[in-house]
Amino acid sequence: MFSLPGFDTAAFVAATLAEDLGAGLPGGGHDVTSEAVIPADARFAGVMASREAITVAGLPLAEAFFRHLDPQVVIERLVEDGAEVAAGTELLRLSGLARAMLTAERSALNTVQHLSGIATLTRAHVTAMQGKATLLDTRKTIPGLRALEKYATRMGGAKNHRMGLWDAAMIKDNHVAVAGGVGEAVARARAAGVAQVICEVDRLDQIEPAIVAGASHLLLDNLAPDTLREAVAMVAGRVPTEASGGVRLDTIAAIAASGVTYVSVGRLTQSAPAADIGLDFSLA
DSSP states (O other), X not given: OOOBTTBOHHHHHHHHHHHHHTTTSTTOSSOXXXXXXXXXXXXXXXXXXXXXXXXXXXXXXXXXXXXXXXXXXXXXXXXXXXXXXXXXXXXXXXXXXXHHHHHHHHHHHHHHHHHHHHHHHHHXXXXXXXXXXXXXXXXXOOTTOHHHHHHHHHHTXXXXXXXXXXXXXXXXXXXXXXXXXXXXXXXXXXXXXXXXXXXXXXXXXXXXXXXXXXXXXXXXXXXOHHHHHHHHHHHTTSSXXXXXXXXXXXXXXXXXXXXXXXXXXXXXXXXXXXXXXXXXXXXX
């Protein structure tokens, strides 16, 4: 079974299928079309394939949907998550009960299309950076899908930023406003025993107070490439630096070339289009 820390694959698969089947609703709990049209003993063979060039993510989850409804389904995985494939590439071959395959089809495809879309967009940004910095994702994820979406960015070549509010402090402008300054906010986080303190700065004069107070990572927010280069020079390698805010595919190369350690991009998970992937069946 596909496994990620903090993510229950079995519960996700069961809940997704239950939603599609209308479990618990009047008249719900079954696939009326397949039951009406497809004999119970009919068997299908199927091929899942990309219809465009993509970076693949989510195939183990697709398998889990089919196995949930037909434990004896035969599945051959033809590529692995993280692979870059051309249009027309076969991803999975499967054979099993026709009703089960038709019922699981949309849930499996939705998941692979969404995660592969994220991985594909991520790979495009990594390629555009030309090795000049490391790409980070953000917390701009669909509620309930963060672990999966951040997995997809890893498949695309990014590194995960903090997973949530619990594994690092990130001091932003509102925290600074309440605390009374960048240095005071960072000092409070350090005094509270937080090991990883990320501090957002949007002016060069905030850099030194943040570092002196103990920031372990500086997020340079919405700064132009020339200003980023100046900020990197001021930091002088004392802590990692991260460029963030308004980063686009057509601007990321210049931003990465400024010398920052990381570039974070919210659109990787917030705005990635679904990958074009199809699943065709025939009688087995």
